Amino acid sequence: MTALNEYRRLEALGLWREQAQDQRREVVVSLGEATLVMSSASGTALGHWSLPAVERLNPGKSPALYAPASDSDEELEIADADMVDAIERIRAAIAKSRPRPGRLRLALGVGFTVAAMTLGVFWLPGALTRQTVSLLPEAKRVEIGEQLLVQMTNIAGRPCTGRGGRTALLRLSVRTFGTENAPQLVIFPATIPDTLSLPGNIIAASAALAEDFETPEVLAGYLLAEATRRATRDPLETFLSEAGLGVTFRLLTTGEITEEAIHAHAARLLSRDAVPVDTGALLARFEAAEISSQPYAFARDVSGESVLGLIEADPMRGGGAPVVLNDADWVSLQEICAS
Known part of the structure; x- marks a missing residue:
């Protein structure tokens, strides 16, 4: 699965934490070919999520909260409307293309x-x-x-x-x-x-x-x-x-x-x-x-x-x-x- 072409290299700021008890830190969020990457201001990779697995924790609310899986403590908050729109469109496209038992x-x-x-x-x-x-x-x-x-x-x-x-x-x-x-x-x-x-x-x-x-x-x-x-x-x-x-x-x-x-x-x-x-x-x-x-x-x-x-x-x-x-x-x- 690849991201929509129009969103390649889209970047925004976000707040990320690895564990539930950790303090959130500001990160640069980037959309890759099939990934969502969180990096420090210096460019060091902090998180690397697979787009097909990303979950929205608060549908319809702002700022948006995401996790790499439904049972993960890791969390990412994004307020940038363009980035949220891009992620949601990609998630919708993935959900539509994901095989269902009957279709499979x-x-x-x-x-x-x-x-x-x-x-x-x-x-x-x-x-x-x-x-x-x-x-x-x-x-x-x-x-x-x-x-x-x-x-x-x-x-x-x-x-x-x-x-x-x-x-x-x-x-x-x-x-x-x-x-x-x-x-x-x-x-x-x-x-x-x-x-x-x-x-x-x-x-x-x-x-x-x-x-x-x-x-x-x-x-x-x-x-x-x-x-x-x-x-x-x-x-x-x-x-x-x-x-x-x-x-x-x-x-x-x-x-x-x-x-x-x-x-x-x-x-x-x-x-x-x-x-x-x-x-x-x-x-x-x-x-x-x-x-x-x-x-x-x-x-x-x-x-x-x-x-x-x-x-x-x-x-x-x-x-x-x-x-x-x-x-x-x-x-x-x-x-x-x-x-």
Whole structure:
């Protein structure tokens, strides 16, 4: 989902707080492609909300109050009429386009009919899976990703939510990936593999990547490696390929996936080794993010022998790389699982 073109780069002042007990502070509110970004006067990102998830807390009243989700303590107050009008129009457009159960079943049913009519082309399981993935709305991807997070929580424990950690994760995501397509980052206790990609643009990471290293470049490097891995194969396609044709057909015809299939995939994700990524593609991501690849390389192999390409071709080898996170945010991430 993208914002209406006429509202791109629209900015206004607002009052924002991260926790219910926090004092509100003045921020600059910006509309991105699919996000609402809160920044300090100096340009530091403080909050990064997904537009499809934004909730209006006081419909029809002014100034407008918004939250990133209905159950969130985070809150944003906006008095600027143009910005409020823009957000409301975008929310209305999102609500109109969000698939409803009946419409989703109809759309998927039509897709199934098309697939059946061209059975000769889409006979192979892999081709049918790819066709299903291409037909699935983004809202359904997000739903599946959230269901997998629930099952991962049942197996590996609850995600870490230490004070200040959520804001630090938002800043790390924006710093590493930019504001346009920054993934949702979720930190689990050190009971999961280093990083995992889930449908709906979600990356889960082990707290060990923050707790066991001195600089945030290591964690950022693992996130970039996971993004490189995700670009090679869609996490949803991986899920459906492993779940089998029965699950794929059920999703295609009814828009539903059984809890058993979700649980089984979550268990597989938590027990598998990471797939290696192409060094050249990974270095390109380090260069685009302006992050040194050496800390990540030595975290993987302290001797440097197996990661020599990442060390010698470090795009920031000459220095000048911007700070990944300030000290306070990095400490918040290192202690995110402490409380």
